[in-house]
Amino acid sequence: METRRLVLLMIFSLSLVMLWDNYQASIGKPTLFGLNTSVQTADKNKSSQNGANGQANDLPQAPAASSNDLPADPSAIAATVAEPAETARTIVVKTDVLELQFSTQGAQLIGSKLLNHPSAENPEEPVQLFEQSPKRTYLGQAGLVGVQDAPNHRTLFELVPGPTDFEAGKDSLKLVFKATSGGIESQYTYTIYKNRYDLDLAMLARNTSTEPVTPSAYVQITRDGNSLESDSSLYATFTGPAVYTPEKKYQKISFDDIADRSAEYVKTADSGWLAMIQHYFVSAIIGQDGPRENYTRQVEANLYSVGLVSSLGAVTPEQTVTYSAKLYTGPQDQRVLEELSPGLDLVVDYGWLTVIAQPIYWLLEKIHGYIGNWGWAIVVLTILIKLAFFPLSAASYKSMAKMRKVGPRMQKLKEQYGEDKMGFQRAMMEMYKREKINPLGGCMPIVVQIPVFIALYWVLLASVEMRNAPWLGWVTDLAAPDPFYILPVVMAVTMFIQTRLNPTPPDPVQAKIMMIMPLVFSVMFIFFPAGLVLYWVVNNILSIAQQWVITRQIESAPTTAR
CATH class of the missing domain: 2.70.98.90 (Beta-galactosidase; Chain A, domain 5)
Structure with missing residues (x-):
């Protein structure tokens, strides 16, 4: 049930973003889609x-x-x-x-x-x-x-x-x-x-x-x-x-x-x-x-x-x-x-996120001044932003790890109560209370970070410095798509790993959707500038490392008596 709510929350959030995107387009401002x-x-x-x-x-x-x-x-x-x-x-x-x-x-x-x-x-x-x-x-x-x-x-x-x-x-x-x-x-x-x-x-x-x-x-x-x-x-x-x-x-x-x-x-x-x-x-x-x-x-x-x-x-x-x-x-x-x-x-x-995007660009430019390569500057900037949001991300991953840990017990409750949805809800909330799980704990920290990630998206998309700027080997232009699709493929792999670390949805249909999403995103990101995909890949790798450590800590901790 909570996974279904999370999916609905994601759909609702995406709908809001698309509505805002259409409004931005209608007044001649930058848009994320379309x-x-x-x-x-x-x-x-x-x-x-x-x-x-x-x-x-x-x-x-x-x-x-x-x-x-x-x-x-x-x-x-x-x-x-x-x-x-x-x-x-x-x-x-x-x-x-x-x-x-x-x-x-x-x-x-x-x-x-x-x-x-x-x-x-x-x-x-x-x-x-x-x-x-x-x-x-x-x-x-x-x-x-x-x-x-x-x-x-x-x-x-x-x-x-x-x-x-x-x-x-x-x-x-x-x-x-x-x-x-x-x-x-x-x-x-x-x-x-x-x-x-x-x-x-x-x-x-x-x-x-x-x-x-x-x-x-x-x-x-x-x-x-x-x-x-x-x-x-x-x-x-x-x-x-x-x-x-x-x-x-x-x-x-x-x-x-x-x-x-x-x-x-x-x-x-x-x-x-x-x-x-x-x-x-x-x-x-x-x-x-x-x-x-x-x-x-x-x-x-x-x-x-x-x-x-x-x-x-x-x-x-x-x-x-x-x-x-x-x-x-x-x-x-x-x-x-x-x-x-x-x-x-x-x-x-940078539109309505200028107040956030300008400091990000300033920091990116300073990093480039020391490193001399815009690709590695993106990598370092992503690491710094990830460190800044480390506590929020940790809270989110702890909540997801706890929900992952009690996943089998939740499935048993669902089978036990059958069609008694109210009884299942009460039993589930009691279990959350015993295990000290906040059902929204995995969502709110992510929502707080969204404006920063969108601002960084626009910084990388709008910066002329990315045009014809090489990074490493095959990536010779950070403003152009990856010519060999290596970064989109790596991104798909990292997203798949993240999906495996998240709680498994009890609904088989939802589980299949979650498994397909990495493929959908990788196909879409084939056409995005390499600098943007590089940011997502680095962010995903750091998230995987943090989530894996937290998940292991939570799963190795003793379970509260039922």
């Missing part, structure tokens, strides 16, 4: 081609204070300044860690390859974030609004003559674009650095007209809503925009919410950042401090923009004003992101 519902699956070629051509509604409006300066029809902005895309040039700049591609069409950032991070789909090629191709639209864009025909991300710019390669002894390179339109001369200066994933953008605007103007500068990221080929169907991670402000902190936004205009986030702020997130990597905009409006918009079917727009104030004839921003396109390295802007490290999202 697909990421925030990623749409509209036609890729259509969205990419349309995004490359640029539609009239992909320009933001100026802040409300200067909205009167906009033409009544925003499409008029594009109609008079658009240039044929065929005339645009592509400029390639390579650093130690990035290969960047800029287009003279709007001085857009149309390509960013992360040279030190091989692609999951093709290890011979680097990961690419910004991209303009038939299969992907992912662009960094900037421009001016609030003045009719002002240069924007669809204006044809001119590359100012200068080096496009790093000169000897220099750690930075400036790429300058110029365009004049609508009575404004605009100059964009991108400052690119060696060994860094961030670059600076300075936007200069000079009023060449005879009247004062009030332009606003915008910086945005435009991306299609297609999922990545490397996305797993067994576990989901968030893909989409995010906004951070000091008031509301970190807010993720699903593509679906942008499409139906129900996205909730802080729209006016004086600081913070915006980002486009995917598993392990992020592109972000960090605008200069000062009043700005954050915005999201659906440019067209399956194409979305997130950005900020800030008024440059009244600009008199021949006056020059500047707006500055920092762009980041690279891995979710928490230390680097935290140094760039407060809260930017939160793109490594």
Whole structure:
């Protein structure tokens, strides 16, 4: 009977986890199971081609204070300044860690390859974030609004003559674009650095007209809503925009919410950042401090923009004003992101368990600093966590060992009372009282540990450091499944041993289910990252050792008189 209750408790707990998982998915947050519902699956070629051509509604409006300066029809902005895309040039700049591609069409950032991070789909090629191709639209864009025909991300710019390669002894390179339109001369200066994933953008605007103007500068990221080929169907991670402000902190936004205009986030702020997130990597905009409006918009079917727009104030004839921003396109390295802007490290999202997961990551990183191998760091971290929960685990295993010891007597009671369930319950509770067994003693310690184990799960799943990180021999990438399935098989064996150490269910059906579970879990974990499976294997081995010692102690102790 108690085993049946334990099974029901496990089923109930799993149901709660799945309900919470579905709720997390519905609001665009990380989930333990299922697909990421925030990623749409509209036609890729259509969205990419349309995004490359640029539609009239992909320009933001100026802040409300200067909205009167906009033409009544925003499409008029594009109609008079658009240039044929065929005339645009592509400029390639390579650093130690990035290969960047800029287009003279709007001085857009149309390509960013992360040279030190091989692609999951093709290890011979680097990961690419910004991209303009038939299969992907992912662009960094900037421009001016609030003045009719002002240069924007669809204006044809001119590359100012200068080096496009790093000169000897220099750690930075400036790429300058110029365009004049609508009575404004605009100059964009991108400052690119060696060994860094961030670059600076300075936007200069000079009023060449005879009247004062009030332009606003915008910086945005435009991306299609297609999922990545490397996305797993067994576990989901968030893909989409995010906004951070000091008031509301970190807010993720699903593509679906942008499409139906129900996205909730802080729209006016004086600081913070915006980002486009995917598993392990992020592109972000960090605008200069000062009043700005954050915005999201659906440019067209399956194409979305997130950005900020800030008024440059009244600009008199021949006056020059500047707006500055920092762009980041690279891995979710928490230390680097935290140094760039407060809260930017939160793109490594652990959801509601952040308060537990962040200390775990900190400890894992410290261990790696001493050991130098992420696989062995996982092993040591698992041992430390197991030691921290040793008393709780011991209490759980003692309870299970006692129930295992009285299992034969419980079976005799069941046979003795037959259909008299009430009599069996009374006799069983009396036996528990004599043997000092708490029926829930094996459950509660495990329940207490669940948040920590889930937090560790997300730490290992979300840490970009695990990508292409070797452990031992055949495991050359802790973020990829075990190529030879050795760890899943070992995990199945350890789970089978644990099942044998647990009390045998009196119900034959339940006993068979318990014996099948190791096989089911091992098949499921074949598709999980090796780092996660390594954690479970080590945890299981330690649990077996602890449970075996406690079980032997309990079983060798004298039995209380009946």
